Amino acid sequence: MSLFPEHNSNAMQFTPFTFQPPPVDYSQFEGLSSFPSSKQFYEASVLTEAFLKEDAYLGKGKGKQVEEFEPKQETQKQTIFLNPPFEYDSNYWSTTNQSTGVKFHPTRSKDFVCYVYGKEPKEKVNKESFTLDTQIYNCSLGHDIDSRRVFYNEAFSIFREAAKAPLSKEWREKPMREKILCDISWNYVNAIVNHIKSLQENPTKDDRIKRELSTFRDMMAIWELCRIMYFIKSERYQRLSTDLVTWLNECYPLGALTEEELFEIRESPNLRNTMVFWSRLYKLVLRGLFPQAINFLRSIIIPVEVTSDKIGRENIVNDIIQSVIKCIKSRPKMASYDTDLIWRNWLSQCSQLQKSIILNDKFLEENFVKILKILSGDPDAILGKSSSWLEGLVALVYHKYPRCVASDIRAALGPVFVRFSVHPDPTSQALKRIFYQRIDDALGYCKHIDLWLLSHLTDLLCKTDIDETIGGKSLLLHQHREGYLIKFAEPLLTHSTLWQVGFKYLEHCEKFGRIFMEEFIGKIPFDNERKFEKILKICEDNGLIFDEKCIITTMGTKYMQIKRYASTIIYYMRAGKDESLRSICNMFLTRYIETGKIIFGEVLDSIPVDKNSNESVNFLSRYKLYHSLIQDEFYNQAAQVLVECLRSEIPPKEFWGVLLFHTVALMKLGNIYIYIYLIEPH
């Protein structure tokens, strides 16, 4: 699985470096995979290149000491230009009856309409001449959610798993905790990668897709750096430096050689004297890309013929190259536990080799020595050959502090920022603060990158023991977790397909989630019973009794509008809308008085009525029963029901006469006994 676009065929080919992370041996915390498997590290990435170039450019401001904590960047003002524009002349527009009007969308917090607004009614203004503008502009500051629907669904299932995971305090000391965290983190990264892939497969390469790709790559870089720096705290984890190098190569890969560089290399009679060659070799060594570096070095070994005059000189250079290759190959692996001794021995070999290199060709000598200096962790050599602060920092950690832990990295930052400045874009600033272990500040910059990243990273960081590991200081991220999650979930709440996911997020916000549910649950439009029941389920699950009643009433009213009274009554009964039910029943009775027809018979047939049902509906039901008993000539039973109706005092006064009329009619039959007790019979 590759994150970046396919390899540029014009660029110089390298031996593919295969990275196959799983299966992971979590028991040792050494095989933790940094990324989903990547086939090649050397794919050119336009965006990454641009970033590196820009950073490198800024990094050339040598000698500038960057403050550890720079002032926050100002909130950026977004500008929307209306197109087509309305007629506007600042000199006289305000003197006409025109101004601007605005109204926010009732469910989407970043959508609004604006229009040219008539300040006064035309009756109050003298006739004036202006161009009438009747355009209405629907504006949206929000992002397109639809294109991220698959990603959001996938990410939500990971979020839900993370919420269920046993990450409470009692698990803190257990290695399983770190394994779970890394698994969750890994799943999130996979989701990001999947989205990047889908974007890359999208045939339309418009600006929106490019921006989205850039955002997701930034998200990937930040997420993975957080994992490396914060999620794994085991003392046995000794891969920080190698993980950082892998992270750098994956997120900010070494770009392919340019056409000019390739031309220079191809046309060069002797690669040993080519600047581009050495420049590339330095990068490979800095970034720990040793197999490629070795291939590079091998390419400048010149086969020597016995008869050649230069045999001695060439042999010497070839020997040096072989020694450097040997030195690179013998670099100790950080995974071994007795590395300290092996490392010291290897550094000593490097140092001896450096001293032994004396060549007539000073250019060659200098380059070999510098390669060895980088390998042995010389800060000047490393930073001098790095083109950005990120490259410099990671190379410094990798070559000088290969066994360092996350908290040691601060020490390495000083020399890096003496030489390099950091681009003010939010991603660079966030990365810088992650290295400084100022996670609250880093998240502050993530806010400007993407709300998904901000909310989900905060949520996962809250599940780590990060508050205890960074100076025991209480971090704000725990306070902000809910706010960020709600901010992320809010646009989903009124989305046509993701609204349920939005509400599920709110269920994980114990403090404020319910308030947002109350505000938004009633605003979900429902066109069918299935969706309606889903909405009610959310109300039931979260105890939103008032909102549930409102929604049921709204459903009832919808049926009322199309005169489906049975459904209306059922929903109004469910909502406990006694007044409305009384009104509907009275309407039926009034129609009976006016027409003599029982039009509510069929309506009541489909309504389950019992003694606990609404009294108006119950009355109507009993009254209907009275009529059917009369029809079937069960007069005594009909009389009993009629007495019930008379005693109930439920029908409107206008209807009492009708009931009495029925009573008299029954009494006229002669053998019907109607008992009206003044007190309740026992």
Next chain:
Amino acid sequence: MSVQPFDSLHEDLIHDVAYDFYGKRFVTCSSDQKLKVWEFSQDTNNWELVDSWKAHESSILKVAWAHPEFGQVIASCSFDRSIRIWEEQEHELKNSGKRWLEKARLIESKGSVQDIAFAPNFLGLRLASIAADGVLRIFEALEVSNLAHWTLMDEVHVHVSRSSNPPAFKEAEENYCLSWCPSRYQSPMIVIGCGKENNARIFRCDQNNKWRPCEVLDGHEDLVNDVDWAPNMGRSYHLIATASKDHRVRIYKLLSNKDGFKVELVADLNDHRTEVWKVKWNVTGTILSSAGDDGKVRLWKAGNKAENEEGFKCIGIVCNDRQSNDTMEI
């Protein structure tokens, strides 16, 4: 970030637009005396006109859409001094001009009706109106299934000093606006922009269903053109925004105390530098929009205290053209 324009097809200036509860439709009103209902079409991805009719005898100044719990109901108010209640007739065809049936005409006002607003649904089907006569009127449809009957529940003169002896008002001098408190956990409240008094005042409904004037939002140096009460969203305080003729947008914070509210002016924004006519909060009460004679809509957001960003900051501007010099594009 996107803009989707469409022509409202009104024959005169638009005075108001109102979304329905779900934001799937909206209604526009104009000096051309017409109401037009628009519906968002998923097929064309655009707003389509679904009905248009002459609704008043004069310019229509405001329009409001009721909660769907009470059916599809629109109220409109006009310079003709009336408020009209319209109910959608599902069986009538779209664009037939008959789809919206006038169910009631409320003619109690003695001047042009300048603002109307339906109460939040938990208060029932109530409608507040403020007319050029300076009287706040609360109407209620006691029987929701019968929209022909509206009861005038209360009438309150918003000028406290004039209420005992109201002088003859001068239509041209007065300008009123109102907004309901959307919180369901408070007694019913309305904030009213009080015409020539150059302030806004909160009116509260007591236990006897009588509306009483309460706190004053002062500091304005000219007419208050618009008021909007922010959705509460669990905050321990309320926010009310005002738009004023004195070129400023103001935001007041209302903190509960034993007597009512302690009122604090938390933002006094003069970026428009011209008369401001409209203020409107978003659904979460986190972004305020304001619009004025400078032809721009400005969006304001509260700073984050945790990030040492105090006060309200302009986060966006809607501009008419690219010549504008105070915008910053990203």
